[in-house]
Amino acid sequence: MMSMRSATGSIARSALRPGAARPLAGAASSGKRFGSSRNIIEEMKKGYPIIGDGGFVFELEKRGFVKAGPWTPESTVEYPGAVKQLHYEYARAGADVMQTFTFYASEDKLKNRGNEAAAKYGAKKINEAACDLAKDVAGEFGGLCAGGICQTPIYLSTRDEQQVKAMLGAQCEVFMENNVDFMIAEYFEHAEEAKWAVETVQKLMPNEVVAVNMCIGPEGDMHGMPTAECAKVLAGTGAQIIGVNCHFGPNETLEACYQMKRGLEQIGLDITKDVFLMAQPVIYHTPDAGPQGFIDLPEFPFGLEPRVATRWEIQNWARASYDMGMRYIGGCCGFLPYHIRAIAEELEVERGVKAPGSEKHEKWGKGLEMHTKPWVRARANKEHWSNLRPSSGRPYSGAMSKSDQWGVTAGHEGLTQQADRFESMADEAMAAAKQARV
Ligand code: ZN
Numbered sequence: 001m002m003s004m005r006s007a008t009g010s011i012a013r014s015a016l017r018p019g020a021a022r023p024l025a026g027a028a029s030s031g032k033r034f035g036s037s038r039n040i041i042e043e044m045k046k047g048y049p050i051i052g053d054g055g056f057v058f059e060l061e062k063r064g065f066v067k068a069g070p071w072t073p074e075s076t077v078e079y080p081g082a083v084k085q086l087h088y089e090y091a092r093a094g095a096d097v098m099q100t101f102t103f104y105a106s107e108d109k110l111k112n113r114g115n116e117a118a119a120k121y122g123a124k125k126i127n128e129a130a131c132d133l134a135k136d137v138a139g140e141f142g143g144l145c146a147g148g149i150c151q152t153p154i155y156l157s158t159r160d161e162q163q164v165k166a167m168l169g170a171q172c173e174v175f176m177e178n179n180v181d182f183m184i185a186e187y188f189e190h191a192e193e194a195k196w197a198v199e200t201v202q203k204l205m206p207n208e209v210v211a212v213n214m215c216i217g218p219e220g221d222m223h224g225m226p227t228a229e230c231a232k233v234l235a236g237t238g239a240q241i242i243g244v245n246c247h248f249g250p251n252e253t254l255e256a257c258y259q260m261k262r263g264l265e266q267i268g269l270d271i272t273k274d275v276f277l278m279a280q281p282v283i284y285h286t287p288d289a290g291p292q293g294f295i296d297l298p299e300f301p302f303g304l305e306p307r308v309a310t311r312w313e314i315q316n317w318a319r320a321s322y323d324m325g326m327r328y329i330g331g332c333c334g335f336l337p338y339h340i341r342a343i344a345e346e347l348e349v350e351r352g353v354k355a356p357g358s359e360k361h362e363k364w365g366k367g368l369e370m371h372t373k374p375w376v377r378a379r380a381n382k383e384h385w386s387n388l389r390p391s392s393g394r395p396y397s398g399a400m401s402k403s404d405q406w407g408v409t410a411g412h413e414g415l416t417q418q419a420d421r422f423e424s425m426a427d428e429a430m431a432a433a434k435q436a437r438v
Pocket of ligand 1: 055245246247282332333
């Protein structure tokens with residue numbers, strides 16, 4: 001069965017990547033039971049950008065397969081077809097990486113605040129199902145399958161290194177059994193927890209490449225550590241890829257990454273060969289967000305639509321990111337397959353391959369030359385789309401919102417892990433504190 005899957009992967013890759021300039025290094029020598037023959041580090045060293053996928057929780061929530069609030073991924077067991085379909089769409093759009101849909105799939109989160117996912121399915125089953133789905137699609141498209149772990153509620157409840165590592169380690173065991181191509185540890189608000197996550201992966205999967213991302217912006221982590229300093233901590237773990245995901249929009253994330261690059265340069269690291277920089281922002285513009293990013297905005301999570309970046313904005317962002325030296329570029333919450341396709345199209349020359357999904361999309365609106373209306377045909381050019389300033393169409397819409405400005409999370413009672421969903425003293429205290437600031 002395994003050899004059949006591998007064979008399918010090779011056929012699909014050669015079919016989808018005609019004349020690919022990208023050398024697929026380390027083909028027969030990887031020795032993996034399953035797994036891609038591609039070498040992610042070698043590709044980035046040669047200047048080929050790795051394209052990540054987009055956010056699963058947000059899109060699957062909109063499609064009716066994830067509940068907003070807990071945001072946990074039990075749909076890998078409940079609706080595997082829906083999860084696989086989204087993987088397929090991202091792969092077709094040009095994503096090199098299929099990340100297992102295991103965001104918040106640690107046992108503590110699956111039973112946090114009334115969540116029944118842990119009791120119903122258990123973390124192991126949810127993580128295993130996610131591996132099957134991501135591996136299938138990665139195999140079909142010649143991509144890479146990445147296991148994913150993220151922040152745990154018990155970190156803030158206990159700040160206990162052993163407990164956090166045991167929680168994340170249980171997930172890593174599933175990824176190890178499934179022989180994923182590399183690991184992504186992401187969505188950490190505190191450099192300390194990010195470091196523990198990397199150490200967990202390194203201990204259990206010592207030969208695995210690990211990428212580590214914090215969900216921070218230009219203002220640093222939730223302990224007040226500046227972004228450039230966070231980069232030094234992340235690089236100090238020995239993780240080969242470091243960066244930022246979620247919470248902030250493309251522009252703010254670019255600024256955060258620039259600070260990370262500066263921090264790494266201060267300790268003599270070059271982001272195009274020593275350690276690689278990665279960014280997976282939210283699709284929403286967040287110039288008005290506080291240190292916690294878009295979750296502090298009153299529009300989070302159900303009224304964010306007017307902030308969605310256009311495909312053209314994402315193309316410009318992808319170019320700026322690549323030119324700054326970033327070699328792993330993808331998306332998080334709100335990113336859709338067409339945004340990923342925009343990254344793939346902007347970097348098509350650097351990648352040496354055309355995304356399968358570009359079959360139905362011509363660059364910079366050129367397809368509009370086939371439109372019946374002459375004034376629409378006139379928009380079939382880069383000048384029109386790269387200079388566009390889209391309107392919201394809402395007469396009372398403002399450019400900015402007033403952010404909740406929750407700047408510090410470390411040790412706050414209202415943020416600790418608890419099994420009961422109902423109002424606790426901590427919830428009441430938090431509500432009162434918020435009321436006092438209005
Ligand atoms: Zn996100």
